[in-house]
Amino acid sequence: MKSFRLIPAIVAAAMLVGCVPSKEKETELTQETQQEKAETTIIPSIQIDESYYRALTPYKKSASRGLVVSNIYTKYDMKEVETGLMRLSQNEFDTKNYFFQEGQYLAESTVTNYLKRSSQVKEGLNPPTTDSMTPEERATKAPIYLSHIVEQNYLTKTDDNKVKLGGISIGLALNSIYYYQKEKYGEYYEEPISEAALVEQGKKMATEIVSRLRTRDELKDVPIVVGLFKQQARNDIIPGTYFNYGVAKAGQNDVTDWNAIDEEYVLFPTDESQDVYRDDSSNFKNFKQDVDKYFSNYTSVIGTGFYQNKKIQKLKIEIPIQFFGQAEITGFTQYLTGVLINQFDNTNVEVSVTAMNDPMALIIKKANEKEPYVHIYE
Numbered sequence: 280m281k282s283f284r285l286i287p288a289i290v291a292a293a294m295l296v297g298c299v300p301s302k303e304k305e306t307e308l309t310q311e312t313q314q315e316k317a318e319t320t321i322i323p324s325i326q327i328d329e330s331y332y333r334a335l336t337p338y339k340k341s342a343s344r345g346l347v348v349s350n351i352y353t354k355y356d357m358k359e360v361e362t363g364l365m366r367l368s369q370n371e372f373d374t375k376n377y378f379f380q381e382g383q384y385l386a387e388s389t390v391t392n393y394l395k396r397s398s399q400v401k402e403g404l405n406p407p408t409t410d411s412m413t414p415e416e417r418a419t420k421a422p423i424y425l426s427h428i429v430e431q432n433y434l435t436k437t438d439d440n441k442v443k444l445g446g447i448s449i450g451l452a453l454n455s456i457y458y459y460q461k462e463k464y465g466e467y468y469e470e471p472i473s474e475a476a477l478v479e480q481g482k483k484m485a486t487e488i489v490s491r492l493r494t495r496d497e498l499k500d501v502p503i504v505v506g507l508f509k510q511q512a513r514n515d516i517i518p519g520t521y522f523n524y525g526v527a528k529a530g531q532n533d534v535t536d537w538n539a540i541d542e543e544y545v546l547f548p549t550d551e552s553q554d555v556y557r558d559d560s561s562n563f564k565n566f567k568q569d570v571d572k573y574f575s576n577y578t579s580v581i582g583t584g585f586y587q588n589k590k591i592q593k594l595k596i597e598i599p600i601q602f603f604g605q606a607e608i609t610g611f612t613q614y615l616t617g618v619l620i621n622q623f624d625n626t627n628v629e630v631s632v633t634a635m636n637d638p639m640a641l642i643i644k645k646a647n648e649k650e651p652y653v654h655i656y657e
Contacts, residue, residue: 320442322378332365332379332433335442341381341430343390350394350427351452352513359518359544360429360508364450367524367540371504372433372446382430384447384498390428393488396421404484414461418470422457424480426510428488444497448504451484453477455509455519474509478523481507485534489527503527505534517544517583541589547582559584559591559626566622570598573614593627600634608632609655612640616653619644 321336351357365379392400398407406421429450434442455477457470485505492498506524511517525537545552547563567580582596600611612632619628625646632640637656644651 322436322442329374330369332374332377334379335434339380339383341383341385343385343387343428343430344381346387346390347427347429352426352510353515353518355516355518355544356452356508356510359520360427360450360452360510361431363508363521363542364429364431364448364506367506367521368431368433368446368448368504370524371502371526372448377433377435377445378442380432380434382432382447384432384492384495385428385430393428394425396423404487414459414468418457418459418468422454422470422472424453424472424477425451425484426454427452444501446502446504447492447498448506449485449488450506450508450521451481451488452508452510453481456512458513469512474522477507477509481523482525482534482537485525486532489534490532493532500529502529503534506540516581517546520544541587543586545584545586547584547594552584556584556586556591559594562622562626563594563596566596566618569618569622570615573611574600591626593629594623596628596630598630598632599636600632600639605655605657608639612642612653612655615640616642616651619651620649 322333347357347360351360389402392402393404395403396405396407397403398409404425405423408417408421412421429452431448431450432444433446433448435445436442453472455472455474457472458467459470460467485507489503489505492503504524504526506521508521509519511519520542521540522542523537523539525534527534545556545559547560548567552563553560563582570580580596580598582594584591585593585595598615615630615632619630619642623644626644627646628642628644628651630640630642631638632642639656641654641656642651
């Protein structure tokens with residue numbers, strides 16, 4: 280197979296985006312900071328893909344970054360709440376003229392207060408409770424809707440060799456399930472939260488957050504995008520997604536132009552994927568059967584499909600194996616590549632082979648292309 284190759288690990292990172300990076304001259308600019316102090320910043324010369332933003336150097340971390348670990352239930356949601364917000368931000372801030380920076384305007388203490396109940400602190404965005412309310416009443420009448428806030432900044436280049444804030448995106452991570460205890464140290468119970476309630480509460484919180492941001496002089500005249508993210512249950516192994524977003528145009532306090540987003544992650548093989556996405560499910564089952572033929576013992580094959588508007592955009596397949604021999608890894612990878620070409624013609628597919636959680640091989644096939652990228656880790 281012509282596309283098969285052993286390549287250094289550093290090249291594999293570039294392969295993940297499946298295209299050739301575009302190169303421009305590295306640019307050194309001046310950036311005004313919140314402390315009214317000018318700093319030198321660099322626009323990278325490489326843009327790996329048009330669907331990815333270039334991040335300014337030196338890289339600035341968000342002040343509230345550490346809160347995501349304690350506020351988001353699963354590692355899958357931790358990643359998607361950020362990458363999904365970046366994806367929907369492209370509807371307002373194109374990747375050619377805007378540069379990415381983690382949020383610099385919402386401090387950790389600010390986000391912490393926003394996440395509390397309004398009966399706890401004045402800035403709290405979650406509904407108030409009273410001492411007389413039972414745990415069941417809190418669960419049904421005043422659950423915690425908002426679990427985390429993600430901020431992203433998008434900057435633009437000016438004519439006088441500077442970069443300035445061009446827009447802000449805010450992601451509101453909302454709970455689809457409220458977990459509570461009837462007694463201290465007791466069993467946890469679940470109360471599902473309807474999407475209608477999340478839409479209502481999310482939009483209300485979005486308007487309040489935007490109005491608070493507008494009180495700052497530097498944020499009065501920049502567009503602000505707000506996305507509503509629905510978290511999955513604590514034990515789910517697929518991420519949630521953004522299901523609605525709106526925009527507060529420059530100078531506006533209200534979030535308008537709300538748009539429903541039809542995105543979801545689907546696990547294969549499951550009864551749900553078989554019922555809703557029959558053709559994709561059949562292709563996956565055929566692929567899994569071919570993998571099973573290669574082994575005398577059972578090997579699990581798990582797939583996660585990303586869908587937009589009910590059409591699959593990408594399928595990620597994980598195959599944990601138990602053997603370690605380099606010759607076996609090479610043979611199995613070649614076999615997988617042939618199966619992949621036969622089973623998935625018009626789908627973007629990424630196959631990861633691991634052993635004891637260590638990466639063994641990576642295969643990336645773009646839709647309608649016959650020669651995948653293949654990498655075996657040495």
